[in-house]
Amino acid sequence: MKKILCLLILFLLFFTSCTKKEVKTQIDEIIERDVLTVGVKTDSKPFGFIDPVTGENDGFDIDVAKYIAKDILGSERKIKFVSVNPNTRIEAITSGQVDMVIATMSITPQRKFLIDFSLPYYLAGQTALVKENSNIHTFADLKHKTTIVLLGSTSEQNIRRIIPTAKLVGYKNYKEAFEAFKQGKADAISTDDTILSGFLMDNQGYRILKNKISHEPYAIGIKINEEDKSLKKNLDVIITRMSKDGTIKALKKKWNLK
Numbered sequence: 001m002k003k004i005l006c007l008l009i010l011f012l013l014f015f016t017s018c019t020k021k022e023v024k025t026q027i028d029e030i031i032e033r034d035v036l037t038v039g040v041k042t043d044s045k046p047f048g049f050i051d052p053v054t055g056e057n058d059g060f061d062i063d064v065a066k067y068i069a070k071d072i073l074g075s076e077r078k079i080k081f082v083s084v085n086p087n088t089r090i091e092a093i094t095s096g097q098v099d100m101v102i103a104t105m106s107i108t109p110q111r112k113f114l115i116d117f118s119l120p121y122y123l124a125g126q127t128a129l130v131k132e133n134s135n136i137h138t139f140a141d142l143k144h145k146t147t148i149v150l151l152g153s154t155s156e157q158n159i160r161r162i163i164p165t166a167k168l169v170g171y172k173n174y175k176e177a178f179e180a181f182k183q184g185k186a187d188a189i190s191t192d193d194t195i196l197s198g199f200l201m202d203n204q205g206y207r208i209l210k211n212k213i214s215h216e217p218y219a220i221g222i223k224i225n226e227e228d229k230s231l232k233k234n235l236d237v238i239i240t241r242m243s244k245d246g247t248i249k250a251l252k253k254k255w256n257l258k
Contacts, residue, residue: 146188
């Protein structure tokens with residue numbers, strides 16, 4: 001009887017091990033698909049924008065995405081870009097529309113409840129852009145002024161917290177925000193210094209305030225998966241390597257970033 005019971009147990013164990021499905025990791029799924037899907041901005045020069053000559057995605061974040069695609073899939077061409085903005089990028093991650101978002105997204109405690117982050121790959125800071133002849137020189141001068149911000153961004157939250165008396169006008173994307181600012185609809189526009197530097201690359205007659213009111217660590221946003229950290233681990237390894245081998249430094253020089 002004992003022998004029969006032992007044989008039955010062994011049979012059940014063998015049957016279970018044979019019928020158990022192999023669980024694929026996030027990295028396995030990307031490799032099997034052979035395409036990396038990345039959410040990027042298209043209006044945030046020099047980080048993410050559409051090259052007017054080629055019509056292709058270009059910028060610092062685009063180069064980071066291509067490096068990752070080459071590392072994971074062996075070619076920077078095996079990548080699909082999806083346009084996102086501050087209002088859509090988190091949903092793009094949680095819904096599975098993209099594998100990751102590389103779109104000047106800062107790590108914040110609030111966002112960490114919704115998505116996971118890689119190690120930071122760039123440190124920016126929030127400041128403001130004004131006309132060259134403006135009498136605004138510090139954020140204190142914005143107390144009763146009209147300031148343009150991007151809806152759903154950390155910049156909007158920071159201004160509301162630090163300068164509650166400032167009048168805010170929100171826009172969904174940078175193209176609309178900068179156009180409104182050029183038309184004189186506000187005294188200033190506030191966002192990360194990196195984005196404002198991109199605006200100055202194509203426009204004259206403006207200046208950026210010297211002081212910053214925040215530190216914004218840009219990181220890659222991915223879906224939370226407590227049981228599978230393969231994608232996060234891979235991204236952390238890649239970003240660490242990019243920092244150590246001079247790739248990040250070279251990209252900063254390429255895009256005229258400090």
